[in-house]
Amino acid sequence: MTSLNSPSPHPLSPSSRTRFRDLLASEWIKTRSLRSTWWTIALTLVFVTGSSAVATLADDTYASGRAAFLPYVCYPPAGYWTLALVSVAGGALSVVSEYGTGLIRVTMVAVPARGSVVLAKAAVVAALWTVVGAASSTGSFVTSQAVLHARHAAVPLTEPGVARAAVASALLAPVCALVGLGFGVLLRYAAATMVTSVFTLLMLPPMFSEGERWSAGVNHAMVLSAWKRLIQNWEPDPDSLAHTATVPGSWAVYAVWPLVAVVLAVVVVRRRDV
Numbered sequence: 001m002t003s004l005n006s007p008s009p010h011p012l013s014p015s016s017r018t019r020f021r022d023l024l025a026s027e028w029i030k031t032r033s034l035r036s037t038w039w040t041i042a043l044t045l046v047f048v049t050g051s052s053a054v055a056t057l058a059d060d061t062y063a064s065g066r067a068a069f070l071p072y073v074c075y076p077p078a079g080y081w082t083l084a085l086v087s088v089a090g091g092a093l094s095v096v097s098e099y100g101t102g103l104i105r106v107t108m109v110a111v112p113a114r115g116s117v118v119l120a121k122a123a124v125v126a127a128l129w130t131v132v133g134a135a136s137s138t139g140s141f142v143t144s145q146a147v148l149h150a151r152h153a154a155v156p157l158t159e160p161g162v163a164r165a166a167v168a169s170a171l172l173a174p175v176c177a178l179v180g181l182g183f184g185v186l187l188r189y190a191a192a193t194m195v196t197s198v199f200t201l202l203m204l205p206p207m208f209s210e211g212e213r214w215s216a217g218v219n220h221a222m223v224l225s226a227w228k229r230l231i232q233n234w235e236p237d238p239d240s241l242a243h244t245a246t247v248p249g250s251w252a253v254y255a256v257w258p259l260v261a262v263v264l265a266v267v268v269v270r271r272r273d274v
Helices: 014-032 035-058 060-064 077-101 103-110 114-150 162-187 190-203 213-220 223-230 247-271
Strands: none
Touching: 014 035, 014 077, 014 114, 035 077, 035 114, 077 103, 077 114, 077 162, 077 190, 077 223, 103 114, 114 162, 114 247, 162 190, 162 223, 162 247, 190 223, 213 223, 213 247, 223 247
């Protein structure tokens, strides 16, 4: 029999790691059991890849040679808007669906370590949407290059900036999904979470121009603005009046948004009643 005065298991003990693996397995079962998730992902991949092919076919400027801006190596506007919307919704629904059904109460009773539950959700969401992002980025690149190759304007992966653009496009989905998860924990309601997420990620950046330093600073701190900078393979004109973001700064934006979203979610769920 275990003594009442015996010390609790160390946070890094094998039993603790096993418990977190159980949480990961539980969250994965919740995710894969929803057929709508897989249909949504499949349709998103088809649409994003198809939009890249259609946009490349419709743009005759590529017939004259390689471009300095790589929208079709990555995603055209319809593609990245769709991917951002679906991924942020997927991240949000991983949380708000449990709040809506009351399942979150059962989860928190079974696992009093609420922070661990959020971290497990975040890990599953990040892994799933990283795969989705990689598949959509690869599909867009392959289909667009097939069109450009016929015009003798293909951009190989070894071209400066192309690999960076492909990686940034692949990571756009998990970044948006984790932001959606964070908003979902903070707001708990599907409608409020989606409106806030869409406004923050998609509608807010165009409100701030690069003409003024303070406005450019806000614009550069947005996820989609960072993505647009990372898919450019040209350096800004030093004589330009615009304040252009830097590549390291844009990568930092990619890292800070999901990190802050997950940390806030963990803090809030620990302090707030379910």
